Amino acid sequence: MRKKAAIIFWLAFAAAGICQSDKTAPDFKLQDIDKNTVQLSSQTGRGPLLISFWATWCKPCVEEMQELVKIHNEFHDKGFDILAVSIDNEKTVARVKSFAKAKKYPFTVLLDTNGETAQKYYVGQSVPAAFLLDKDGRIIYQSSGYKKGDELKLRKKIEDLLR
Amino acid sequence: MIKKITLLLLLCSIYMPAQEIGISNQLEYSYNTGKKIEILENWFNADFRKDYFSAGIRLDIFQPNDPDPSISRGKEKFAGIDFKYLRLDIGNIDESLEITVGNYYALFGRGMILRSYEDRTIRVDNNLLGLKLKGTYNNFVLTALSGSSENSSAERKDILHAFDLKYRGFNFLNLGASYAINIPEDQNSKRTSLASVRLEPSFWNFDIYTEYGVKLNETIRNEVLGGDQIAGRGFYGNLNFYYDNLALTGEYKYYDNFGFGNSDRTTNYNQPPAARKEYTYLLLNRHPFPLNQANEKGFMFDMNYNLSDETYLNASYGQTKSQAPGSYFQRVLKTNSPERLLQEEAFFLANHAWNENFISVAALGYSSEAQSNTKSITPVIENKFYFGGINTIRVILEHQQTSVSATNEKYYDDVLTLEYLRSPLFSVAAIIEMKTTESVEDHVIRKFWSMIQFGYRIGEHTDIAVLLGSRQAGVICIGGVCRYEPEFSGVELKLFTRI
Numbered sequence: 001m002r003k004k005a006a007i008i009f010w011l012a013f014a015a016a017g018i019c020q021s022d023k024t025a026p027d028f029k030l031q032d033i034d035k036n037t038v039q040l041s042s043q044t045g046r047g048p049l050l051i052s053f054w055a056t057w058c059k060p061c062v063e064e065m066q067e068l069v070k071i072h073n074e075f076h077d078k079g080f081d082i083l084a085v086s087i088d089n090e091k092t093v094a095r096v097k098s099f100a101k102a103k104k105y106p107f108t109v110l111l112d113t114n115g116e117t118a119q120k121y122y123v124g125q126s127v128p129a130a131f132l133l134d135k136d137g138r139i140i141y142q143s144s145g146y147k148k149g150d151e152l153k154l155r156k157k158i159e160d161l162l163r
Numbered sequence: 164m165i166k167k168i169t170l171l172l173l174l175c176s177i178y179m180p181a182q183e184i185g186i187s188n189q190l191e192y193s194y195n196t197g198k199k200i201e202i203l204e205n206w207f208n209a210d211f212r213k214d215y216f217s218a219g220i221r222l223d224i225f226q227p228n229d230p231d232p233s234i235s236r237g238k239e240k241f242a243g244i245d246f247k248y249l250r251l252d253i254g255n256i257d258e259s260l261e262i263t264v265g266n267y268y269a270l271f272g273r274g275m276i277l278r279s280y281e282d283r284t285i286r287v288d289n290n291l292l293g294l295k296l297k298g299t300y301n302n303f304v305l306t307a308l309s310g311s312s313e314n315s316s317a318e319r320k321d322i323l324h325a326f327d328l329k330y331r332g333f334n335f336l337n338l339g340a341s342y343a344i345n346i347p348e349d350q351n352s353k354r355t356s357l358a359s360v361r362l363e364p365s366f367w368n369f370d371i372y373t374e375y376g377v378k379l380n381e382t383i384r385n386e387v388l389g390g391d392q393i394a395g396r397g398f399y400g401n402l403n404f405y406y407d408n409l410a411l412t413g414e415y416k417y418y419d420n421f422g423f424g425n426s427d428r429t430t431n432y433n434q435p436p437a438a439r440k441e442y443t444y445l446l447l448n449r450h451p452f453p454l455n456q457a458n459e460k461g462f463m464f465d466m467n468y469n470l471s472d473e474t475y476l477n478a479s480y481g482q483t484k485s486q487a488p489g490s491y492f493q494r495v496l497k498t499n500s501p502e503r504l505l506q507e508e509a510f511f512l513a514n515h516a517w518n519e520n521f522i523s524v525a526a527l528g529y530s531s532e533a534q535s536n537t538k539s540i541t542p543v544i545e546n547k548f549y550f551g552g553i554n555t556i557r558v559i560l561e562h563q564q565t566s567v568s569a570t571n572e573k574y575y576d577d578v579l580t581l582e583y584l585r586s587p588l589f590s591v592a593a594i595i596e597m598k599t600t601e602s603v604e605d606h607v608i609r610k611f612w613s614m615i616q617f618g619y620r621i622g623e624h625t626d627i628a629v630l631l632g633s634r635q636a637g638v639i640c641i642g643g644v645c646r647y648e649p650e651f652s653g654v655e656l657k658l659f660t661r662i
Contacts, residue, residue: 057441090274094401098410102467114270121662122187149553149586
């Protein structure tokens with residue numbers, strides 16, 4: 001049994017080496033907090049796009065969102081945008097809209113109440129997780145968790161894409 | 164078998180364009196030095212996407228499986244593909260068709276009728292195996308599915324048929340209706356079905372969600388309720404209001420004999436909102452209160468207010484009561500118990516940024532629970548210091564004072580968390596807990612737990628966490644669903660790779 005597990009474990013790392021090229025971000029359709037349906041493929045093509053998975057109950061997520069507001073305000077005019085995907089489940093989804101409005105998030109906040117889009121990105125319940133896409137919809141950078149200072153690398157990646 | 168799958172996946176990784184493949188691996192290993200128990204859990208996902216088509220598998224390995232039979236489902240050791248699907252998704256936002264064959268998850272509304280989902284933290288996976296269709300046309304969204312979930316022996320015997328229709332043609336109002344019926348394998352068992360309608364109006368700064376549902380079951384109807392057409396009832400209402408820096412959320416729930424699952428009752432199909440607060444601090448989660456769809460009613464208010472750019476306030480209050488005499492729940496059980504308060508909770512939090520590099524949080528929680536006869540008060544202080552642009556030091560002190568009214572016992576818990584984080588790669592945390600019990604007056608017993616946890620990121624794709632030490636037993640609850648984690652002493656390794 002352990003041998004089998006070791007094979008799987010090894011496979012993940014082997015594949016990590018093989019699949020280093022940028023991957024196309026999985027498409028999704030989700031409702032935003034104002035009940036509009038948003039499809040990822042219709043949001044790409046204009047410039048760098050950040051998909052940030054978060055939840056109202058997640059403290060590091062809320063910290064990261066404060067930094068994302070600053071980054072959005074700085075780069076939005078240059079074509080950068082953010083889709084903040086809330087994975088709040090049916091228990092806490094009621095708080096997402098009022099939370100986002102009180103915090104005055106200037107970007108689109110989407111609801112992934114059953115976590116099916118989060119599963120497509122292998123996020124599960126491990127938020128925050130962010131995926132930076134180029135204008136062709138390829139994932140060129142990803143991060144999980146948030147520590148103060150993580151936004152520096154993200155900012156650099158966005159600047160590189162906007163050049 | 165495993166080797167063949169591994170080889171196939173590896174070949175696929177090499178020959179298929181990498182842009183179209185997704186892979187993740189989550190490994191959790193622990194060795195309990197006190198009990199000499201070794202546990203290995205591994206989830207490996209591989210998905211392939213090409214234009215409108217996608218397919219994937221999940222290979223699960225458990226050795227041994229979870230001691231909770233509702234999680235392990237009779238499997239002591241397990242390695243196999245527990246989730247596989249083929250999906251076709253064509254169209255755009257206005258007109259689309261999605262067909263899924265194999266294992267899938269689904270959510271209708273906010274879960275009153277159906278919620279099939281996976282949450283590894285609490286080891287819930289009530290996926291359905293069958294066919295799911297989702298179509299969008301002319302502002303109508305129809306989801307129809309037929310599938311089977313695992314029973315206590317990990318066999319898929321019962322069949323669930325369900326549909327959900329949503330209309331989103333009005334700007335100010337969304338409408339919806341759901342229906343689900345469980346057909347047991349045993350043809351002598353009666354079928355159980357749930358139906359609901361929902362209204363979601365929005366106007367000015369208000370958002371409202373209401374859903375009303377009924378449960379039908381012929382056995383209960385004929386043998387218990389004397390011909391009453393309905394065997395259970397459920398209602399959930401949610402009102403959101405936001406104005407400038409203020410946001411208010413109110414929720415009301417009424418679940419009377421509204422549980423819905425397979426015939427051996429080891430899988431829940433529905434999971435309506437629990438209308439309870441979800442906490443991020445350790446001790447505030449120490450007194451869990453799982454959702455009971457059969458016998459609950461109550462409310463929850465939550466308020467967020469940004470006093471200024473530096474100061475943020477959050478307050479909430481909620482109550483859960485049992486159903487009154489004459490309710491479906493009590494009629495089915497043939498009881499006549501008075502309505503009683505099952506749980507009450509209040510919480511207040513203030514977050515203040517003294518400057519860009521120093522943030523303080525003060526919180527106070529109160530909870531009272533009838534089942535365990537406990538009342539607890541929990542003050543929390545948290546301070547965060549940022550320095551050098553990439554360094555964080557976090558200090559959290561939690562104190563909980565609990566009294567058990569049945570025995571007059573009192574005990575105190577103190578948790579100190581010290582954490583250092585360095586972006587982007589490294590974190591280390593030390594958590595020390597002390598429990599003081601005074602079961603007999605002037606006879607104080609103290610118990611300590613302490614652990615240290617290291618976190619490190621390898622590249623952009625892999626996170627590794629190592630825990631050494633001991634922690635107290637506790638219950639993890641998400642969305643009203645709880646999982647008990649026994650006391651632990653030893654080493655734990657968590658490794659997650661996402662490609």
